[in-house]
Amino acid sequence: MTVEPPVTTAPTAAPAPPVSRLKLFLTDSFYRNSLMLMVNTAAATLLGSVFWLIAVRRFAPAEVGLLSSTISASVLLGTASCLGLPNSIIRFLQQRTGTRALVLTATAVTAACSLVLSLVLLPSSWALPLARDHAAAGIALAVATVVLTAVGTTLDAVPVALRATHLLVAKNVPGGLVKVAALFLVPQVSVIDLAVANLAGMIASTLIAVVMLIPRLDGPARLRRRSLTGIWSFSLGNHAGMIFGILPSTVTPLIVLHRLGAEEAAFFGVIMQLTGLLNVVPATMSQSLFAELSARPDHRRAAILKAARALYAVMIPATLFTLAASHLLLRFFGRQYEAAGTVALRWMALGALVAGLNYLVDVAVNSLGRAWSFLLLNAVNAVLVLGFCGWAATHASGGGAGLVAVGQAWLTAQAASVAIGVVTYYLISRKKPENPSNHGRRGGRLRFLDGLRGGAAAFVVLSHAWSTVYPHAREHLAGPALATAWLGLGYYAVAIFIVVSGFSLGLPLWRHDGRWPGGPGDFLRRRFRRVVPTYWVALAVSAGIGATLLARPVGTLWDGAVPVRPGGVLSHALLVQDLWWAGPAGSTAFWSLAVEWHIYLFLFPLVLLLPQRGLPVLVAALTALSLATLLPGTSWAGNLHPTFSVLFLLGLISARAAVAETSSQRRAREQGLTLVTLTGAGAATVVTVAGQAGPLSPVHGLWFGPPVAAVLARMAEGSFALLRRALETPVLLFLGAISYSLYLTHAVVVEAVWRLAVVPLHLGETGRLGLELAGGLAAGVAVATVFFAAVERRFTAPAGGTT
Secondary structure: OOOOOOOOOOOOOOOOOHHHHHHHHHHOHHHHHHHHHHHHHHHHHHHHHHHHHHHHHHOOHHHHHHHHHHHHHHHHHHHHHOOOHHHHHHHHHHHOOOHHHHHHHHHHHHHHHHHHHHHHHOOOOOOOHHHOOOOHHHHHHHHHHHHHHHHHHHHHHHHHHOOOOHHHHHHHHHHHHHHHHHHOOOOOOOHHHHHHHHHHHHHHHHHHHHHHHHHHOOOOOOOOHHHHOOOHHHHHHHHHHHHHHHHHHHHHHHHHHHHHOHHHHHHHHHHHHHHHHHHHHHHHHHHHHHHHHHHOHHHHHHHHHHHHHHHHHHHHHHHHHHHHHHHHHHHOOOHHHHHHHHHHHHHHHHHHHHHHHHHHHHHHHHHOOOHHHHHHHHHHHHHHHHHHHHHHHHHOOOOOHHHHHHHHHHHHHHHHHHHHHHHHHHHHHHOOOOOOOOOOEEOOEEHHHHHHHHHHHHHHHHHHHHHHHOOOHHHOOOHHHHHOHHHHOOHHHHHHHHHHHHHHHHHHHHHOOOOOOOHHHHHHHHHHHHHHHHHHHHHHHHHHHHHOOOOOOOOOHHHHHOOOOHHHHHHHHOOOOOOOOOOOOOOOOOHHHHHHHHHHHHHHHHHHHOOOOHHHHHHHHHHHHHHHOOOOOOHHHHHHOHHHHHHHHHHHHHHHHHHOOOHHHHHHHHHHHHHHHHHHHHHHHHHHHHOOOOOOOHHHHHHHHHHHHHHHHHHHHOOOHHHHHHHOOHHHHHHHHOHHHHHHHHHHHHHHHHHHHHHHHOOOHHHHHHHHHHHHHHHHHHHHHHHHHHOHHHHOOOOOOOO
16 A cells, blocks of 8 residues: 655745846846847837938938938948958957957958948949949948948947947947938938938947947057957858848848839838838847857757747737738838838738748857858848849839739748758757768769759759740740749759769869879860760760751740751860850750860869969959850850859869868868858849849859859768758669760750650640650650660769769
């Protein structure tokens, strides 16, 4: 018999009085830091809203639109000029002596970078809209706005590092008041007067910051280069994520300006200001969460849940209020703003509610020390938001629908980013990276590369099948064509091929200290045997079929492959069709072979001759040439596809990061790839906003290639286990083995399926598309398998010969 102990009831603790609970709240580091940063951000945003409220009543919408777009561009350029130094100040300031020299040197570096960057971009009318007419006053004000933005961002890091964030309120509130007061002092003439008022507030904030911070720092106030020694690794590693993080909020207003006009940009600028009030909560709480996770990593789950509860306890009521009172909020700015922006503001408010999770996920990933995952998440978010909003602004109908479409696109992109971010965090938090020395190798090969080649080749086939059904669909997207338009982006699969090629060739190169085993001659001989003979056979077969069985144009993608002429066959056989176009040769896919061969023939030997430090210079030069292809009269450069050369070099650089033996070497390689990533992403953003690059423009490889290269390096080191396993499935490995044959032969097969199987059945639009996609891929794989066994296998290297 068991005797139960007597049941006792603990006395119920009396609830703490409100004063005690407030004191407990303020002593909690997370809540205290969040509250102070929130007060600062809210005050700055509120004063900014007051500034715009007065501005819209004193100036025309077009004038307001020009200044709001210029400020967005200034934030982007100013942050890009900071080089991650504000984060380094937060990280290292309290650990060093001579802090005045550190802050002064960092501020001088950011100011100089911002000055140079703004002057370089002045010729582009989109970069700083205020200077678009190149008048002296507009140029001076635009450049000064960029420089003061960079300086202010750097100085704002000092109070955070000193844990004296009340100083941010002490400088930003007076600066905002000066800016508002200046509106009543400047003449009500043009946008120049409006810009002067804005600049007056920035100057006041900067001077107040200098006066308050000097007594709190030590050491002489001198410019000392060595004061930045040892912090560049941290700076550059965080800089990339910062750049991508601000792209959505800074570039989207520019998209609206150039796609919808200055008046719509003014309306959208006010919407962004009001949405910014909602973003105050996640922006500030995420900073406090990062500090908590860094200090107490063993309480990660509890800290994230705590932050999420606090975040949505504020965000949900604030969003509901914005949804209900959106028309009233905009009415303060005028009836025009209310009519044009009410619905769009509601969509943007819902987007802010969803984006709150993005802040938490980014911080959680960054706190795990996964810098590349943090970078990629921000890059994905930027690409999704800018891509969706750019597409929506371009294709929306008139009558105010443009802003609504942009708001809907913003919400959709943020939701997609959250889904990707949550999955990424789950995967990387489950287990540590595996040992890369034995992962995924069989006979010296990285198997996931084969799977990636196979997937890319299959997508090229599907893309050409889609373009066969919709050869002109990009001009009139609707119905099934709109829903499946992503299938037409086969160019990006070709870009993956080029990056993988550079990565595969870079692995043996860097394992031998930058020297090719056997020398350049051996490399060219091996490449020729691997690429050219198989290509010649495919060329002969395709040209023969194109000149006989498929000689008649029928209005599909194949029309670009005929009529076959002897000169065209000769230029293709010599692999000079990019330099000397003498006509088609029976395929729409052979164009990339000449570009790739010239990379092997000229660029790779140049890499062997250059010192390793010359790679970034070569990348920068080819990136500039890629952008130059958008200028009139540069068709010769466009035919060379210099973007592919940049992609190839990115593959080489990522391979160097993958084979680095020590962590310090790997960090150095990754920093190099980070800089290249910023160069490419920034350049591609430039041309995208300028509206001169369609979705299939080769210049988009400048933003698409760097993340691909970075992921390859990380997978080679053992990260992204789920993605590696997916790429190493038997189907993708088989497709990877025949990928070259599939690429060479699929164009003829896809067209034959269309003419012989799809057209005779007289199916509806959806039926034609489904049959062409499925039949084209199945028949393409079957033909490629036979071609591989009969031709390509005779010229492949022995197993384990290459990576």
